[in-house]
Amino acid sequence: MSSSDCEQFAQLLIENHSNEYIPVINVGILFKPKVEFTLEGIYQTEKGEKLSGRWKVQIKGADQILSNGEIELEVLSGAVLNPMNEDCQFTLHNVTIGINFHWQRDEDQVFRGGLKLLIEDEKITAINILSVEDYLMSVISSEMSATSSLQLLKAHAVISRSWLLAQIEKNKALEQKVEKYSSTYQTETELIRWYDREDHANFDVCADDHCQRYQGITRANTPMVVQAVKETWGEVLTYEGAICDARFSKCCGGMVEVFENVWEPVNHSYLQKLVDNEFDPKGFSLDLKTESSAQKWILGEPDAFCNTNDKEVLSQVLNDYDQETNDFYRWTVEYTQEEISTLVAKRTGIDFGTIQELIPVERGDSSRLIRLKIVGDKKTMIIGKELEIRKALSESHLYSSAFVVEKVEENNAVKFILKGAGWGHGVGLCQIGAAVMGAKGYDYNTILMHYFRGAGLEKRY
Template identity: 70%
Template sequence: MKNTPFIQVGIQFKETIAFTLNGTYKHSSGVTLTSGKYKVSIAGNVLELVQCNNGEEILIRNGLLFEPKADDAFFTIHDVTIGINFHWERDEDQSFKGGLKLITENEKITAINVLSVEDYLMSVISSEMSATSSLELLKAHAVISRSWLLAQIEKNNSLQQATDTYQSVYQSDEKFIKWYDREDHINFDVCADDHCQRYQGITKANTSEVVEAVKNTWGEVLMNGEAICDARFSKCCGGMVEKFENVWEPVNHPYLQAFVDNDNNPDGFELDLTNESNAEKWILGSPDAFCNTNNKEVLIQVLNDYDQETNDFYRWSVSYTQKDISELLKKRTGFDFGIIQDLIPVKRGDSGRLIELKIIGDKKSLTIGKELEIRKALSESHLYSSAFIIEKAEVNGEVNFTLKGAGWGHGVGLCQIGAAVMGAKGYNYNAILMHYFRGTELKKKY
């Protein structure tokens, strides 16, 4: 449709990339690529494409965009890594509509898919969730994904124009505080993995419900005054939604605040989860919340095939021996703490998520944060969340550590499992959005 914006999505980042064209692709300079399999590698200041079928070598300039000559053309990138650094990381072939752009950055090649925002959304909804989800849930997700994307493009533009260097790390002898956002990407708008939004092109088949959800919300975004909302989402908040600034940069967004994921506050709990004893009772309990569900029919709407490998998400537990946790923290942080003596909660966010954790070893002590840095440090991939308490027990003269936690992900904004339950209970997409993004309004941008 007219005025629909186009975006650039980073798909793969490797020294050599293999892809197959299904159709003819052409650049405005006159370079044409026909159907077949290609391998691209860096050759000095240019890129070298080898046509695998006949061995033909084609040299192209860095940054060329190849566009399909026919609407039914598509390309397949081989061995795309998905779930980077997560427990279900794997490689798979993925196919894409739209244009293919090849650039070099950090001595590697980046493959970029150029396509319209709405075509992108049809894949994102099917990739982030099951394409068989309820229509109201799909519509809500279309709006927040569109809003988040357009807000990130605006933020990226402002960062590039800013004179001050964007800082996301604070380090001293006593502290290492870092947050992870999308300022990492300067040569494209968003990446295709969970770092931004999970996008798998046409690999995940669209259903008529996904198409209907996108078309019914075409151009709709959440607005906070004149600004498009930075609409975040995670798998499961664990019963309490988290504030934006406790996870990312110290900027308050009035629509990304903390509240119970329910229409009513659960009985028997003090809700100031920045307090250690309140957080412990909350995490060890099972408070009533939209996302507190074991309903398989609801969960399958949100959990794709590899996500279903995770069984416990509302409440979970992980145990480490003293030796194992000492080796893990050295490997994951790069700091040699020696033998870990203790893990001490220093600061919690409003959902009970740890945003500062002190690690005490016999060689070194250090307070780390924010939530994702803590999750990365305490797992070979990513701990489900940083909303956990620490229990210690001595076994054969060695201290063992058990982390008992709540939720899956950062917990800010929309809780996908909670929203799926709301959809199943009959809430429409506007009610779902207004529950998670309070004080916002829906507006049509194009």
């Protein structure tokens, strides 16, 4: 499909009630050697062939073969199946969600809009083409429960819209730069890496937690979700005229982290350190870069919006698979010396030998570790940033990098006990904290201004 065809497709499918243009996005959903899908309604190929029913697509040379058991069609990589009317929808079968997280699983998911099929790294990538606002209807139902409070849903609609549009603008800027963008720094003694949506070159965002959860219309939205999107239609957070790179995580652990401690070394004035409360908690130093203050903070229970066990509030933020985990604000993970040595070797690909020590080197403003020294009897190395640390110390992802390490020796056996705070990177909006704020009666504007200091709301379309 040519760029002009895509523009025509976009304008046909995604105009709102006042005929204003709404941005169109490409969302990467599925990446497998063979993709199976069911078309409900009539879809048309770029050659004019009309398709319906169940199909599978496989790679043949540089092209793809579409088949339904009776017919085989050869299509180019990047081919788009266009819905013939707005009632059409398609099901992608065996979509993997929660990739590398503890809730990873496959499920069938239903989508509206166009279906693009692309060959990428000897696999087929299934991409959904749709409007930003249709995308948001799903995202705020996928990132949290569709039964959340209206104010929380409105706040999330604004930050999800802002983040998405900011990423598209950022990608355009990166394409124009002469020097190559790099998110990895590595020497013999240090590995510093961060993960962001730049990993995706052939679509705007993916559908999993790496970007924002997007599960089509599988996660049933509600009239309140529709209301939240419509009442914030085209509304974004801005700072000095630019759309904010509005980040969010499940639980900040009581202190919101600074952007550059997690991702590239760029300062965003609206993504700074802040206490997740109306006041500073008593009895704690807030200089959490200092090891003694960080330990007291992590091992303590400071008052915060996100420090809650209210199941009704938590159910607003957490879908069923998220509720398989109950310890969000403070948590503990234990490993034997053998377990952690095997795990770190497997997850990093580096043979440290038997792990002797895990030593904090540098913490961010929320107490999250951004550089950790791993001492083994074969190799010693510093790793970072926060997600690299979390990936190294868990089969999926450690809840956060805000943790202290206790090394215990019992009966001639060594055990490493990690005691931690929060879930996720901790930058920007804290979803559990925002849910508590919504339950307490704060409106969405106040919630947003709490987490994004100095930003403003602006309607872009």
